[in-house]
Amino acid sequence: MSEHKKIIVGIAGASGFVGRNLIEELLKIENVEVIGFCRDSRGQRWADKLTWRSCDLYSQLDADASLRDVDVAIYLVHSMLPSAQLSQGHFQDFDLIMADNFQRAARKMGVKKIIYLSGIVPKAKRLSKHLESRLEVEDTLRASGIPLTSFRCGIIVGPNGSSFEMMLKLVRRLPVMVCPSWTESLCQPVDLANVINYISKSVYSNEFDGQVVNLVGPEVIPYVDMLKKTGEFLNKSVPIIKSPYFSPGLSTLWVTMITGAPKNLVAPLVKSLKYDMTVENSGPVDRNVIGDKTFDQSLDESFEWLGKKKYAKHERIYRPQINSEEVRSIQRFILPEGKNAHWVAQEYMRWLPKFLSFFVFKVEIKDEHLFFKLFNTFNLLVLKFSNERSNKSRQLFYIAGGLLASYSGRGRLEFRETWDKKYILAGIHEFRPSIPWFIYRYTQAILHLVVMTFFGRHLWKIHQKNQK
Numbered sequence: 001m002s003e004h005k006k007i008i009v010g011i012a013g014a015s016g017f018v019g020r021n022l023i024e025e026l027l028k029i030e031n032v033e034v035i036g037f038c039r040d041s042r043g044q045r046w047a048d049k050l051t052w053r054s055c056d057l058y059s060q061l062d063a064d065a066s067l068r069d070v071d072v073a074i075y076l077v078h079s080m081l082p083s084a085q086l087s088q089g090h091f092q093d094f095d096l097i098m099a100d101n102f103q104r105a106a107r108k109m110g111v112k113k114i115i116y117l118s119g120i121v122p123k124a125k126r127l128s129k130h131l132e133s134r135l136e137v138e139d140t141l142r143a144s145g146i147p148l149t150s151f152r153c154g155i156i157v158g159p160n161g162s163s164f165e166m167m168l169k170l171v172r173r174l175p176v177m178v179c180p181s182w183t184e185s186l187c188q189p190v191d192l193a194n195v196i197n198y199i200s201k202s203v204y205s206n207e208f209d210g211q212v213v214n215l216v217g218p219e220v221i222p223y224v225d226m227l228k229k230t231g232e233f234l235n236k237s238v239p240i241i242k243s244p245y246f247s248p249g250l251s252t253l254w255v256t257m258i259t260g261a262p263k264n265l266v267a268p269l270v271k272s273l274k275y276d277m278t279v280e281n282s283g284p285v286d287r288n289v290i291g292d293k294t295f296d297q298s299l300d301e302s303f304e305w306l307g308k309k310k311y312a313k314h315e316r317i318y319r320p321q322i323n324s325e326e327v328r329s330i331q332r333f334i335l336p337e338g339k340n341a342h343w344v345a346q347e348y349m350r351w352l353p354k355f356l357s358f359f360v361f362k363v364e365i366k367d368e369h370l371f372f373k374l375f376n377t378f379n380l381l382v383l384k385f386s387n388e389r390s391n392k393s394r395q396l397f398y399i400a401g402g403l404l405a406s407y408s409g410r411g412r413l414e415f416r417e418t419w420d421k422k423y424i425l426a427g428i429h430e431f432r433p434s435i436p437w438f439i440y441r442y443t444q445a446i447l448h449l450v451v452m453t454f455f456g457r458h459l460w461k462i463h464q465k466n467q468k
Helices: 017-026 060-066 091-108 129-142 162-173 192-204 223-233 248-259 263-272 295-306 308-312 341-355 437-441 444-467
Strands: 007-012 032-038 050-054 072-075 084-088 113-119 148-153 177-179 212-216 240-242 287-290 323-334 361-366 369-374 378-385 394-401 412-417 423-431
Touching: 007 017, 007 192, 017 032, 017 192, 050 060, 060 091, 072 091, 072 192, 084 444, 091 129, 091 323, 091 423, 113 129, 113 192, 129 148, 129 263, 148 192, 162 223, 162 248, 162 263, 177 223, 192 212, 192 295, 223 240, 223 295, 248 263, 323 444, 341 361, 341 394, 341 412, 341 423, 341 444, 423 444, 437 444
Parallel strands: 007 032, 007 072, 032 050, 072 113, 084 323, 113 148, 148 212, 177 240, 212 287
Antiparallel strands: 323 423, 361 369, 369 378, 378 394, 394 412, 412 423
8 A cells, every 4th residue: 555645544442542542653644544433432532634433333334334435444442341231242242243343344345454453372272262252353354355464462561551550550559469370471562662653554554464463572571570570660569479279260350359450351361361472372473573672661661651650649440431221232153054144033033932932922023023022912122124234144123112122223133144154143232121220130131141042052953953
């Protein structure tokens, strides 16, 4: 891509730690215009060459609109924190559905290049769910057919980064640190400035197009030594007691209590650190790129940016942006061989009345509307099929009314295939219950999970039968 031609860059995750620093760097480039995607663009104003677009990546419609006219799409999103008042499902499935929306939109809107920020993938027979999800997102973005550059980074060190903040809080708040065995794992931390530099260069250069690149710092260091060095910069000596008895679950609880970071954020990071996250121990990649700053240099610049005296009063508050009394529920099922999302949606409508027959429940279809009825009289839920936004690989129904739902215009149910046709994702998005939240949380919400669990088993039986 020519450096002299105007390039429009769209950044998913633009309001995050890496995103905000990347924007500042990209705005220095003469022929680059930047579009930042965030859930709420109100009040986001930085510079003339920066535009903000409201985008909920769980919405295919929003993803399509956000990537309009974009040349280079940068994906910095990881869904470890909840996006709704009630989130049902696993973070891997939330990650997958957003990545799938993004790659579908990128392909539809003619994006020329995708850049993805991931993490080092170690050699291991079985990876943590966090690392498996990173790989799955990478494969999903690559399925767009658009050249994908994937930067697999070591722990990124920079002010206000979640890893950096957790280290600081552990050192500052603990008089003694009991360190589990995973803190002995080797890391190859990389400076934030190095990450920003290589991503921004890849916007206008084709050097890394279509490649998987390990991006790390020059120093290999155990995580426990990173904690020690952080203490030295804080002029605090913290005695360290090594213990083999801390399980990942107990470690997660310990780190969550001390740092105040949400469990959903801490758990995947802790489980990933049981591996050596270094170039030497990484899976196959196209290139290894080594940054120029040691961990000590990264710490020095981070503390210089924050100011030690300023940091003494500084506390980062982990507050995910969530919508009040909205529900997001995503479940992953095996997709029976030879079937598609269209078949799954129809099978769900056939299967559900039989499963809920003890409620005298039925589904009635009329003029692209589905009426979920009780006693053949009361409309519990009304869905409207979206023909214009559905196809064989994705079936979309908008929530149009019913006794159990508050109409918002964006509430929806969808069934979609994954790019490899192995799984089906069933998702409810932006659903607003009409009954009081406390009652909904312990009745209707639980019933929905029960229904989806048994429907998943139903699909599995069909899959098993087809395998014989």
